[in-house]
Amino acid sequence: MRTKYFCVAWFVLHFLVIMSVSCRDTLRSVAEGPTILPRWSKDFSQKAEAIASVALGQDLVVSNPVRQVLATYLHVAGIESGYGYFAPNVPGTYKLTFELHYPDGRIEYARPQVSSTAAALRLTGLLDQIGRTKYDALKEILVKMLAQSVWREHRDVKTIRAEFGSISLPSLTEFQQGKRESYQTLYTYDFSLTQGP
Amino acid sequence: MTTRGVVNHASLFKDRLVTFLFPIGTDSWLTLLRLGLGLQVIFYSLSLRNDWNYLLSGAGGLINRNLAEALLSVESRFTPRLGWLLALAKHVGLDEHIVLSAAWICLLGAGCALVFGFACRFCAILAWFLHLCAAKSGGFISYGVDNFMTIGLFYLMLSPLPDRYSVDWRLRELRPKDPQLLGFWRRVLQLHLCVIYFFSGLTKCLGSGWWDGSNIWRSLIRPPFNIIDPETLVRWKYLFPVAGIFICLLEIGYPFFIWNDKTRKIWLIGICAMHAGIGFMMGMYLFALIMIILNVAAFGSGLVRFRRESPSLRPQEVVP
Numbered sequence: 001m002r003t004k005y006f007c008v009a010w011f012v013l014h015f016l017v018i019m020s021v022s023c024r025d026t027l028r029s030v031a032e033g034p035t036i037l038p039r040w041s042k043d044f045s046q047k048a049e050a051i052a053s054v055a056l057g058q059d060l061v062v063s064n065p066v067r068q069v070l071a072t073y074l075h076v077a078g079i080e081s082g083y084g085y086f087a088p089n090v091p092g093t094y095k096l097t098f099e100l101h102y103p104d105g106r107i108e109y110a111r112p113q114v115s116s117t118a119a120a121l122r123l124t125g126l127l128d129q130i131g132r133t134k135y136d137a138l139k140e141i142l143v144k145m146l147a148q149s150v151w152r153e154h155r156d157v158k159t160i161r162a163e164f165g166s167i168s169l170p171s172l173t174e175f176q177q178g179k180r181e182s183y184q185t186l187y188t189y190d191f192s193l194t195q196g197p
Numbered sequence: 198m199t200t201r202g203v204v205n206h207a208s209l210f211k212d213r214l215v216t217f218l219f220p221i222g223t224d225s226w227l228t229l230l231r232l233g234l235g236l237q238v239i240f241y242s243l244s245l246r247n248d249w250n251y252l253l254s255g256a257g258g259l260i261n262r263n264l265a266e267a268l269l270s271v272e273s274r275f276t277p278r279l280g281w282l283l284a285l286a287k288h289v290g291l292d293e294h295i296v297l298s299a300a301w302i303c304l305l306g307a308g309c310a311l312v313f314g315f316a317c318r319f320c321a322i323l324a325w326f327l328h329l330c331a332a333k334s335g336g337f338i339s340y341g342v343d344n345f346m347t348i349g350l351f352y353l354m355l356s357p358l359p360d361r362y363s364v365d366w367r368l369r370e371l372r373p374k375d376p377q378l379l380g381f382w383r384r385v386l387q388l389h390l391c392v393i394y395f396f397s398g399l400t401k402c403l404g405s406g407w408w409d410g411s412n413i414w415r416s417l418i419r420p421p422f423n424i425i426d427p428e429t430l431v432r433w434k435y436l437f438p439v440a441g442i443f444i445c446l447l448e449i450g451y452p453f454f455i456w457n458d459k460t461r462k463i464w465l466i467g468i469c470a471m472h473a474g475i476g477f478m479m480g481m482y483l484f485a486l487i488m489i490i491l492n493v494a495a496f497g498s499g500l501v502r503f504r505r506e507s508p509s510l511r512p513q514e515v516v517p
Contacts, residue, residue: 004219007381011218018389026403034402035444062271071273076329078347083397085341090402112259113253117421118244122338126260129337142337145260147239152257164331171432173412175427181418184515 017056023031025082026051035088039141092168093124094131095183096143098150099161110154112146131166131186140189141162147191162189208342219378224360228500229358229377231321233490234349235311238324241346243303253335254293265336271401277326279334290309293484300327312352314363321358325350342484348389349491356382387495391452394468398448409447410437415441422479447471455496465496 007168030037030045039092053059056074057067074080114123130142165185241291245252255262266280279465287294309322328350332343357364357373366372372378404411414437418427447467454460469489474487 003375005377006350008214008218011381012387014385015388015392018392022392029400030403034405036405037403044275068273068275075273075276075394076347077351078344081344082400083393085395085397086412086416087325088402088405089408090412090419093419114251114259115247116244118483119338120339120421121249121481122252122335123259125340126337129307139279140230142260142266145264149259151334158293167420169415169418172431172437175418176431181420190463193513 017074020052020073021079022082024049024056025084027052028082029084029088033088090129092166094127094164094166094186096130096146097129097163097165098147099113099163100154100157101159101161102156103158108154110150112149113153115136129166139187143187143189145192147189151191151193153184157193159193160191160192163187164189203313218381218384220384222380222383222499223244224357224373224376224379226383226386227356227358227360228362229498230353230356230490230494231314231317231358231363232347233486233494234321234324234346234353235308235313236327237346237349237483237487237490238304238308240486241328241342242301242308244483247303248293250297253297253331255283260335260337262274262334265333269333269336270336273458275291276333277330279330282330290487300330302314302329303327310357314365315358317358317363317365318354321350321354340484341421342481342487345484345491352382352386352389363454383498385493387455390491390495394448394451396415398445398451402445407441410434410439410441413437413440413444417478421480425478433491444471461496464502465492468492490510501517 025051027045028037031042031049033042036039038118056059057070060067061070070195071080090193096112098110098112099108102108112123114120125134126142130139132140143162147162151157151160163185167185168184170179170181242249251258252260253262254409262279266278269276269278279297282300283293283296286292291299304324306325307327308322311324325347328343328346329448332339332347357375357378359371359373361367379476401407401412404412406415414430414434416422417425417430447464451464454464469492472488472492476482
């Protein structure tokens with residue numbers, strides 16, 4: 001019987017955490033919008049999301065043991081994020097192109113490469129993360145790392161210009177009218193390779 | 198209401214909760230979960246066989262693993278990661294390439310062992326640990342499939358293994374220590390799926406694009422999911438709003454209709470068909486597979502008839 005009580009207690013805590021994470025991420029989606037909900041729901045969602053975050057210990061300092069233990073549990077159980085895949089709306093995607101400048105003036109274009117389709121899906125996810133991150137410094141570090149991976153394949157390159165942009169998808173009507181996906185440059189980074197990028 | 202009445206109600210609620218959380222049942226769902234997750238781990242490992250070291254190495258890979266691990270440490274210092282294995286291996290002089298390759302081989306081996314049901318508990322823990330290490334160390338390249346694999350493997354390693362179709366049961370004659378918890382772990386998985394679909398459906402319902410079908414169109418033409426020619430898709434344009442609403446209702450209705458004997462089969466087939474559709478039309482095969490595995494294990498084992506299935510391993514403990 002003691003095992004059962006232990007299980008029930010764990011069950012209650014486990015699902016409280018799952019519900020908190022799910023509510024927090026759903027509220028965040030509403031706060032970041034756009035959704036079909038009225039405008040006032042954004043303010044409400046922001047406040048409610050803050051409450052859900054408090055329940056998950058995210059207002060505690062990072063080194064707080066409670067926060068650390070809770071965060072570890074979320075990660076090991078695979079419940080650290082909500083379930084709003086492709087929701088409320090399907091976002092556009094991103095593209096990263098490298099312009100490789102050789103010492104003889106030659107220019108070539110390259111993109112980060114992986115061997116398999118499964119890895120290509122992950123690479124797309126990485127580009128989406130770079131596009132969505134709010135921290136410019138992290139964005140630059142990630143692009144620089146990808147530039148390094150390309151540089152390893154083209155050792156004699158002198159400089160690399162990385163162009164990171166978003167791809168806008170046409171609506172069905174626009175597609176029927178002949179419009180195709182459009183590309184817009186968001187960031188450009190120049191890396192000198194005298195001693196590696 | 199009198200105090201006695203409140204106590205009676207509380208006692209009744211407790212009994213109902215215990216009855217709900219600890220149902221009597223067979224271990225056929227656990228067989229499905231073990232087999233399915235074993236296959237999932239095998240396909241996951243094989244799908245990344247050529248890129249494993251490139252995606253997860255420190256210097257010399259696509260993205261330096263140390264960056265993802267450093268960011269993870271800020272959030273949680275105790276979450277498993279490949280860096281731990283590498284630090285250990287460094288003491289015995291093994292280099293990164295060997296450790297990563299060994300981790301991949303062990304993960305594949307754990308997947309194969311799970312399929313056969315050999316050393317079930319150990320292999321479930323090993324698969325969970327190694328997959329978690331890879332998912333967290335490759336944090337920038339992880340996506341939904343990794344979350345669901347972690348969830349599935351987490352529940353599998355805690356469930357009362359081995360099941361009766363495993364090698365452990367048949368040849369090694371091992372028996373689970375707590376068979377009365379079989380129903381509990383199935384309930385946990387079932388309820389977790391209900392939460393997953395409810396919130397997934399709710400968030401979709403909040404986007405206008407799921408009601409008019411434009412999100413279906415966008416999903417199917419979005420690189421790298423655009424495996425069907427858009428010109429072909431245009432011919433199906435009248436189906437998009439129907440499909441969008443169907444997905445919203447299927448997901449948000451999941452926790453309400455999956456429990457009823459009359460609607461369970463329809464909902465389960467609908468959800469599995471949706472995931473199969475996502476798999477084939479968008480190329481997300483691993484994602485589709487893990488979702489189908491979790492659904493079939495949680496709610497399908499009553500629908501899939503096992504040969505010589507007996508009612509229960511051991512009677513439930515009597516609640517005094």
